[in-house]
Amino acid sequence: MHGRCGFTCGLFGFSLLILLMPTMGAANEAGKKLAQQGGEGVQACSSCHGAQGGGNAAAGWPRLAGLNADYMAQQLTAMADGTRSNPIMAPIASALSEQQRGDVAEYFASLKPPTMAPGGEVDQKTLHRGETLAQRGDWQQGIPACTSCHGLQGQGVGVAFPSIAGQPAMYLQNQIKAWQSGSRHNDPNGLMASVAKRLSDEDSQAVTAWFASLPAKPSNNDQ
Amino acid sequence: MTAKDSKHPLRGIRSPLLPAVLALFVLSVNAQVDETLTEQVELEPAPEAGAEGYHQPPSLDDIPEGPFGDSVRSGWEAFVNTRQHPKAKRFVGNKQNCGNCHLAGGLAANSAPMWGAWGIYPKYRGKNDHVNTMDERIRGCFTYSMNANSSEAGGPPEPDSQVLKDLQTFFFWSAQGAPIGKNLPGRGYAAVPEPQNGSSVSRGEEVYQNQCSICHGSDGSGKFADDGRQIFPPLWGAGAYNWGAGMHRINTAAAFIKYNMPLGKASPVEKEAVLTDQQAWDVAAYINSHERPQDPRWEGNKASTDEKWHTHQCLYNETVRGHTLGDGAG
Numbered sequence: 001m002h003g004r005c006g007f008t009c010g011l012f013g014f015s016l017l018i019l020l021m022p023t024m025g026a027a028n029e030a031g032k033k034l035a036q037q038g039g040e041g042v043q044a045c046s047s048c049h050g051a052q053g054g055g056n057a058a059a060g061w062p063r064l065a066g067l068n069a070d071y072m073a074q075q076l077t078a079m080a081d082g083t084r085s086n087p088i089m090a091p092i093a094s095a096l097s098e099q100q101r102g103d104v105a106e107y108f109a110s111l112k113p114p115t116m117a118p119g120g121e122v123d124q125k126t127l128h129r130g131e132t133l134a135q136r137g138d139w140q141q142g143i144p145a146c147t148s149c150h151g152l153q154g155q156g157v158g159v160a161f162p163s164i165a166g167q168p169a170m171y172l173q174n175q176i177k178a179w180q181s182g183s184r185h186n187d188p189n190g191l192m193a194s195v196a197k198r199l200s201d202e203d204s205q206a207v208t209a210w211f212a213s214l215p216a217k218p219s220n221n222d223q
Numbered sequence: 224m225t226a227k228d229s230k231h232p233l234r235g236i237r238s239p240l241l242p243a244v245l246a247l248f249v250l251s252v253n254a255q256v257d258e259t260l261t262e263q264v265e266l267e268p269a270p271e272a273g274a275e276g277y278h279q280p281p282s283l284d285d286i287p288e289g290p291f292g293d294s295v296r297s298g299w300e301a302f303v304n305t306r307q308h309p310k311a312k313r314f315v316g317n318k319q320n321c322g323n324c325h326l327a328g329g330l331a332a333n334s335a336p337m338w339g340a341w342g343i344y345p346k347y348r349g350k351n352d353h354v355n356t357m358d359e360r361i362r363g364c365f366t367y368s369m370n371a372n373s374s375e376a377g378g379p380p381e382p383d384s385q386v387l388k389d390l391q392t393f394f395f396w397s398a399q400g401a402p403i404g405k406n407l408p409g410r411g412y413a414a415v416p417e418p419q420n421g422s423s424v425s426r427g428e429e430v431y432q433n434q435c436s437i438c439h440g441s442d443g444s445g446k447f448a449d450d451g452r453q454i455f456p457p458l459w460g461a462g463a464y465n466w467g468a469g470m471h472r473i474n475t476a477a478a479f480i481k482y483n484m485p486l487g488k489a490s491p492v493e494k495e496a497v498l499t500d501q502q503a504w505d506v507a508a509y510i511n512s513h514e515r516p517q518d519p520r521w522e523g524n525k526a527s528t529d530e531k532w533h534t535h536q537c538l539y540n541e542t543v544r545g546h547t548l549g550d551g552a553g
Binding site: 132 | 233327328330434437448452456485488490491492
């Protein structure tokens with residue numbers, strides 16, 4: 001079957017690309033404008049998430065550059081409807097239309113993530129514990145390796161499992177806390193909630209420090 | 224393609240024909256005398272854990288330096304990354320790693336841990352009057368769970384080969400301090416009693432689509448990274464365990480699933496489950512109601528293969544969704 005496809009499929013793919021190009025461009029323009037200048041009742045995203053979407057490690061604001069577009073659009077919806085309750089993002093997300101969420105998400109997804117890891121002050125022992133948890137888990141506590149869901153390098157898997165490599169430690173830790181307290185409960189089937197609830201504060205600190213010590217990887221290369 | 228085609232001994236053989244045919248002949252004679260390769264034996268239930276809990280394997284950080292430690296590390300690598308391991312990958316004829324069905328890299332209680340298996344072999348089985356060795360047990364797992372007959376090597380590792388040595392060095396290391404010859408708490412999968420009304424493939428489909436497809440895919444084909452590394456294992460189709468593997472028995476799959484899946488929600492060591500017994504049986508039936516690589520003990524047709532090898536709880540040669548299972552896949 002494979003051989004037959006070659007030319008026709010190529011042609012089809014090519015014309016699809018041509019057809020899509022103007023729409024992609026338009027979405028990106030609208031998204032870019034929202035990101036850099038904001039919109040009606042919406043502060044510019046870049047004022048918090050960084051000019052290139054690289055995040056702000058000291059403040060605990062997440063990197064958006066290179067995250068999966070559909071994941072980001074879902075998060076914006078969750079922050080608007082309160083299943084992910086956050087006082088800073090709630091009014092912003094609520095002010096965006098569905099179209100705008102998609103546009104701005106697509107824009108940030110298209111940006112290259114920073115090559116520098118956010119890092120932070122941590123001792124080797126903590127980092128080592130973090131790496132062990134990330135790559136092997138702690139089965140005595142029912143915790144699988146984080147990488148078994150978030151990808152072998154924490155780069156994310158599709159829309160359901162976000163990239164966590166190269167996110168600020170404080171941001172990651174805030175998310176674990178949000179699941180533990182129940183203020184974030186938008187995850188599919190409660191998959192992350194059950195992991196978060198098994199993490200001790202010490203382990204949460206260690207594993208988030210380790211992921212913050214890695215540079216981000218673009219997350220869209222999983223099929 | 225029918226199962227018959229895929230099992231035809233001469234199919235796909237090109238010149239030089241004679242040595243190939245000879246090699247095949249030797250191989251198949253071997254397979255017949257080596258009777259442990261004829262069955263992936265069902266384990267007897269393990270006792271409940273007492274106050275002392277389960278055996279505690281040592282930490283992977285404490286693997287010693289030197290040739291012994293190197294062998295442990297190689298065995299562990301072969302177990303968790305079978306498809307990438309330089310000595311093991313030749314024997315993998317599907318898209319599985321050993322660790323996919325033995326969680327925590329073969330160290331978790333109630334996930335058929337290797338420290339539970341170590342002290343059991345060699346084991347005498349009256350049924351076929353033979354002493355089964357660990358070597359043979361592992362070769363059996365390659366033959367069925369890893370579908371070794373379709374691998375580059377064309378069969379499981381040779382007896383006493385380096386990959387079997389390394390795997391066993393890893394098992395031995397993980398069992399340090401555990402008694403020999405005892406059925407330890409946490410060995411195998413914790414059995415789940417069959418629900419009164421049996422299991423239902425269609426109810427199982429609902430459980431699967433709601434709770435499992437997000438990782439294993441709605442078509443059961445799993446998920447792989449661009450570089451081919453496995454993210455989530457396939458559960459049916461050409462990349463899955465074959466029709467002779469222990470996991471194709473509904474009772475065995477239900478026992479695995481109940482305390483191991485969905486990943487991150489169930490917890491084998493704490494023996495926590497989120498599925499009910501009924502859901503575990505239903506979804507086990509659903510998974511095993513799909514085609515997968517042919518039973519390597521193929522007897523020429525589904526009915527004879529069924530009669531000879533499938534007198535347990537499985538759907539081989541049963542008709543589901545209008546199709547009689549057992550054609551094979553791949």
